[in-house]
Amino acid sequence: MREIYLAATITVFICSLGNRPQDSRFIFILVIFLFALIMGLMLYLVGTSVYLAVQPHWGHYDKMLKQLKEPGPFRDTVVSLLSTHGLYIVSSLMHFEPWHILTSFLSYLFLLPAYINILMVYAFCNTHDVSWGTKGDNKAGDLGGATKMIKFEKPNSSEDIGAIYQLNMQELSVRPEHIKSKRDAKTRQEDYYKLFRTRLVLVWMFTNAMLVIVTTSAVTLTRDNTKVKMTAVDKDELFNPYLSFIFWSVACLSAIRFSGSTLYLVLKALFG
Template identity: 30%
Template structure:
């Protein structure tokens, strides 16, 4: 195994993740076969079994499958996988290495990756009593961006100056991992994922021109630029997902209520009344999502979140029924039945749960994530223990006590020790001067004041983001679902049809793009297997001929 990891610079596996049989070997072999690969990842599989009876686990399993079937293969074909999952991935050390500029400052993938650790440092005050500049200079954009530091690392790898590293997805390597089992953990986890991926994607899009500084071939750079356009489209869709979903609900509800050919009499009245009730409840619960996300922790409003999830599942059922009723006459039953024969296992045991939870992902997780961009902590980690100002007692022996001193903050003590070793003489000379200059920062009042300023700065940024998000999505809803005879050229039905067609074709186009990329990935995989087979066959044939010639020469 030593030789294996000499080839790979780093292998990442989270606690709770179990690699499959020969999966690590398949990752290593990818690096050994292609010297241009700087990073690779395998398939992440949710632990199933009895866990699939939990709809949250089943929905996450389906989401993982869709990512592994469509997203990862497509990105692998282009050479840039937006994120190599930290749970199961590997990197080539040569690709990770930093370089130094004229001033001796390091820059490169690792330097950018570890910048996130500095951004999220817990101490505002340095050991010298001065304010740590980077903490206040780091805005919420950078802080949220480094919640997805693995995404930053991936972009830095493919855009590394004077290099031509690519990232690859290895389908034959897989690892099982545990996923959140309850709604509170899921909300916390996806808050970090959604915020981190959104701002990291913006960072990559804004720095697309860095690809020109790499040594990639022209055709590879063209592919990377195409992928960046694709990523930009995904960011736009993620921004308007709240408005798009509500608008689709309104259009389908209105169409079902007015479709006299599909429903008549009692059922038509029932559809109208149901739509009106669901619409007003939808608005009420969306308002609750914003109120709870801005003012409460998920744990304190667990049951309201569960009720909201159930309601949005009912909304999804209503929308599916509306689609089925409206398009009933155009559906050929035989085609539907034929489709069932091609379904994979995850379609049978996870598809329904995922479909019912789609509104939950849109209306609950998205709202909570955007309303909590000021929270740059890792939501799934345990809260740090409280500091102790006094010594604590522990039992040493029965009937006896021993006292131990528990350090307040190990990282802070380490920083102080390093500072004292480097600046011992200078500290003695300027001790009084520094104390008077930074007096306001070395007191508890000064620290609280700085923390307050930082919180105000973050709250201001969050206000602008949430307001912009609400206004832009609200405009989409208002333009499509409202009609004014003096302002609108088209009727409400015409606008709704045009908007619905636009959304459907956009989604279909992105899905087709992913499908083509997935097919190309499979084609290239089979060609690689064929090449390896022919290479081994020819080398074996050559070796056999050599052995025969050697035997004839001896005889």
């Protein structure tokens, strides 16, 4: 699945550079289905991993709580899942609006990678286009016209055809005076926007590539999450501190949103 995700991301980059979404609709829809497939597999793997870890201790709640207290990927994954999906469901029940959980939550989960990957990549690759928001502005630009014209007279006899042809060839053989073209202010501004887009996309791509290389390298993955050891370890005992940071960051942000939602209900109940 990693190769499919990489291929889909590269496809989004190529389609986002200079192409309108209307022209690449089929490709974008195909990429959305690929991201949804990857998301479905990830949800299955996460659910299966949690189930297999909890199954030996099923019915023994003290052992399950002890396992959750132990530092490690299992605890981080469970906390992240409960703080996102669990708090969404609890908040919906608190506001007496659980219906969107039944109608939209599943589709939201499958389309979430498309929202993150496609929209973000397209936005970065089109930062030079400042016309976003102009609905219906899909008209083609002026293609220009001929710079030199000759006057052609209809010949009256066959002898005139050769003479007119030679005269026209002489006129066309004269090279026009070369005029050095200069960019106007509008063109210079557009070139500046495009150069800024190129630099921004390059920096964004290489910084993300460096992050992936560092976080997936063997020296970053450790046995002990309390102290990062710069040594390679067995795959069965790998621990990724970056993923742990992401999980707990998601948990903290979800807790802040849940606190705000709860505070809104309390203030509404007190002051109406």
